[in-house]
Amino acid sequence: MNDEQRNTAPLYEMLEQYKDKGNTSYHVPGHKNGRAYGGAAGAGFLSEVMRADVTEITGTDDLHHPEGVIKEAQELAADCFGSEESFFMVGGSTAGNLALILTVCPEPGMTLLLQRNVHKSVIHGLMLAGVKAVFLEPQLDPGSGLAVAPAVETVQAALAAYPDAAGVLVTMPNYYGMGNDLAPLAEACHSSGVPLLVDEAHGAHYGLHPALPAGALRSGADGVVQSTHKMLPALTMGAMLHIQGPRLDRALLRQRLAMVQSSSPSYPVMASLDLARRLVHSQGAAAFTAGLAAVDILRRGLTELPRYGLLQPPPPQGGAAYVTQDPFKAVIYDATGVLSGFELQRGLEDRGCVPEMSDERHVVLLFSLGSRAEDAFQLLEALRDMDMKTEAVSIVESIFPAGDTSPVYDAQTSTLSERPDSFDIHISTWNNYKENVISAPITFSLKPVAAGEKESINLADSVGRMAAEMVVPYPPGIPLLYPGETITSGICSRLIALARAGAKFQASADPALQTIMVYNIQKGGEA
Incomplete structure (x- = not known):
C-alpha cells in the first residue's frame, strides 16, 4: 500500500462523518448520541464518545460480515502488521485466544500442546473446546526465577509423543517482556504439519522499530493474538488477530470469532484500532x-x-x-x-x-x-x-x-x-511440572464441580488434595491452579506467601485465599 493509503483511517473517518451529519437516531444504542444525559454536561467526557457510538446501520459496515469501511480498515492492519489477514476484536486478546482454540480443536477430545504458564483466557478456551491439554514446562530464567516459554526440544518431543496434536500454543513475550526466537518453534510445528498459535498480547508493537524484538508473524507463527490496547494506543478491549499460511480454517475462524464476540461491537473501540494502526503505519519507527x-x-x-x-x-x-x-x-x-x-x-x-x-x-x-x-x-x-x-x-x-x-x-x-550462593528461594508466578517436562493429557470441560463433590478447607491443610476451583493471581492472570490439579507443597507455600503479601486473586471462592475449595477425598475428579 502507498503512503496515501497508510495515512487513512477509514473506520474512524466514517464515524467523524456520522457525527457531522447530525442525523436523528431511530436505532440503538438507547443513549441516542448521548442526548439521554442532557448533552455534554450530563455525560461529561463520555458525551463525545457517545456521539460516535453507533451500530450496524447503512454505511457503518458489519464486523462479522465486513464489506466496507471495516473491511478496508482490517486490510490496512494486515499490511501494517505483516499478516495475510487481520481481524478486529472488541473483547481483548481473550476473544482471539478463545477463537483460535475453538478453530484448531473443533471437536471435544482433541489434543493441544501448550505451555503451562498461559493466561486464564487460554484455560477458558480449553474448557469451551473440551480439549485434552498436554502442558509443557516453560524454561526458567535462573537470574529472576521467572518462566518464559518451552524449549524447542520440549516442543519437538511433545509433537513426537502426541502425533495427533492439533497444534501448539505459546505465550511470547511474557508479562515481563521476556522472550525468545519463535522461528525454531514454528519450524518444529510446521514439520509436524500443525499450526503454531501465539498469544502475543504484550507484543503488538514488536517488529515496528529496530530496537524492538521481531514479532511472531515474522518468525512464522500461523495465528497471532495482539492486545493493541496494551502496548499500542487503542482503547481498552481493542485487539487484533493476525493470520497467515494454510494451516488454519479461516471460514471456521470467522464463525468462531462471531461466536465469542458481541453481535453489537463497540464502534469507538474499533475506530481506536484503526487510529492506532494509522499512527504506526504512517509514522513508522519514528512513532x-x-x-x-x-x-x-x-x-x-x-x-x-x-x-x-x-x-x-x-x-x-x-x-x-x-x-x-x-x-x-x-x-x-x-x-x-x-x-x-x-x-x-x-x-x-x-x-x-x-x-x-x-x-x-x-x-x-x-x-x-x-x-x-x-x-x-x-x-x-x-x-x-x-x-x-x-x-x-x-x-x-x-x-x-x-x-x-x-x-x-x-x-x-x-x-x-556478587550474590552469595546461600539463597535458595524459588520465585515464579505459575505452576511448573518439575518432574515431568511434558504432562499427561488433561481433559478440560465445562462441567461444573457439583456442590456435593467439593469442600472448603484451610489453605495450609490443602497439600495433596485436588483443587476444585481455579486460583488466578491477577495481574498477570496466569492460573496457579485449575480444577483437578493436585496441590503440591510448593504451590501451597506459594499461595500462602502471595496471600500474605497482599496479592489479588480471581476465581477463588475466598478472595483472601485463607481457604480453598478442594474435591472431597472420596470423590476426586478431573478438570
Missing part, C-alpha cells in the same frame, strides 16, 4: 522515538540508584531461558531485599507513579510510544525518595531466588557486590 528516549533516561538514572536492580537478558549463551527483553517493560526490584515487589508498588503509588503490576520481588513499569521524558524523571524521583526513607539491610538478610546471579546492594558499603 517510538519519544517513548524509547524516556526508557533510556530511566535506565541511565537507575545506574545512579544501585539499590534498584533492573531485569536484563543474560549474556548470549546456549540454553538461556530468554534472549530478548522488551525495552518498554522496565522490570525493577529492591536489590537489598527489604521491599517486596508489592511493597515497592505501593510506595510508588503513594508517590503518584502507578505500575502495571508486581509480584513478590519485581515491579513491572510499562512504557510505550505515548511515554515522555517527564515520566521517567518523575519515576526516578519517586525511587530516590523511597531509597532515602526506607532503611536498607545487609545482603545477608536479603532473599533471592535460587540461581540468581544478579548483583546485590550492600547497605554497609553502599556498593554492588
Whole structure:
C-alpha cells in the first residue's frame, strides 16, 4: 500500500462523518448520541464518545460480515502488521485466544500442546473446546526465577509423543517482556504439519522499530493474538488477530470469532484500532522515538540508584531461558531485599507513579510510544525518595531466588557486590511440572464441580488434595491452579506467601485465599 493509503483511517473517518451529519437516531444504542444525559454536561467526557457510538446501520459496515469501511480498515492492519489477514476484536486478546482454540480443536477430545504458564483466557478456551491439554514446562530464567516459554526440544518431543496434536500454543513475550526466537518453534510445528498459535498480547508493537524484538508473524507463527490496547494506543478491549499460511480454517475462524464476540461491537473501540494502526503505519519507527528516549533516561538514572536492580537478558549463551527483553517493560526490584515487589508498588503509588503490576520481588513499569521524558524523571524521583526513607539491610538478610546471579546492594558499603550462593528461594508466578517436562493429557470441560463433590478447607491443610476451583493471581492472570490439579507443597507455600503479601486473586471462592475449595477425598475428579 502507498503512503496515501497508510495515512487513512477509514473506520474512524466514517464515524467523524456520522457525527457531522447530525442525523436523528431511530436505532440503538438507547443513549441516542448521548442526548439521554442532557448533552455534554450530563455525560461529561463520555458525551463525545457517545456521539460516535453507533451500530450496524447503512454505511457503518458489519464486523462479522465486513464489506466496507471495516473491511478496508482490517486490510490496512494486515499490511501494517505483516499478516495475510487481520481481524478486529472488541473483547481483548481473550476473544482471539478463545477463537483460535475453538478453530484448531473443533471437536471435544482433541489434543493441544501448550505451555503451562498461559493466561486464564487460554484455560477458558480449553474448557469451551473440551480439549485434552498436554502442558509443557516453560524454561526458567535462573537470574529472576521467572518462566518464559518451552524449549524447542520440549516442543519437538511433545509433537513426537502426541502425533495427533492439533497444534501448539505459546505465550511470547511474557508479562515481563521476556522472550525468545519463535522461528525454531514454528519450524518444529510446521514439520509436524500443525499450526503454531501465539498469544502475543504484550507484543503488538514488536517488529515496528529496530530496537524492538521481531514479532511472531515474522518468525512464522500461523495465528497471532495482539492486545493493541496494551502496548499500542487503542482503547481498552481493542485487539487484533493476525493470520497467515494454510494451516488454519479461516471460514471456521470467522464463525468462531462471531461466536465469542458481541453481535453489537463497540464502534469507538474499533475506530481506536484503526487510529492506532494509522499512527504506526504512517509514522513508522519514528512513532517510538519519544517513548524509547524516556526508557533510556530511566535506565541511565537507575545506574545512579544501585539499590534498584533492573531485569536484563543474560549474556548470549546456549540454553538461556530468554534472549530478548522488551525495552518498554522496565522490570525493577529492591536489590537489598527489604521491599517486596508489592511493597515497592505501593510506595510508588503513594508517590503518584502507578505500575502495571508486581509480584513478590519485581515491579513491572510499562512504557510505550505515548511515554515522555517527564515520566521517567518523575519515576526516578519517586525511587530516590523511597531509597532515602526506607532503611536498607545487609545482603545477608536479603532473599533471592535460587540461581540468581544478579548483583546485590550492600547497605554497609553502599556498593554492588556478587550474590552469595546461600539463597535458595524459588520465585515464579505459575505452576511448573518439575518432574515431568511434558504432562499427561488433561481433559478440560465445562462441567461444573457439583456442590456435593467439593469442600472448603484451610489453605495450609490443602497439600495433596485436588483443587476444585481455579486460583488466578491477577495481574498477570496466569492460573496457579485449575480444577483437578493436585496441590503440591510448593504451590501451597506459594499461595500462602502471595496471600500474605497482599496479592489479588480471581476465581477463588475466598478472595483472601485463607481457604480453598478442594474435591472431597472420596470423590476426586478431573478438570
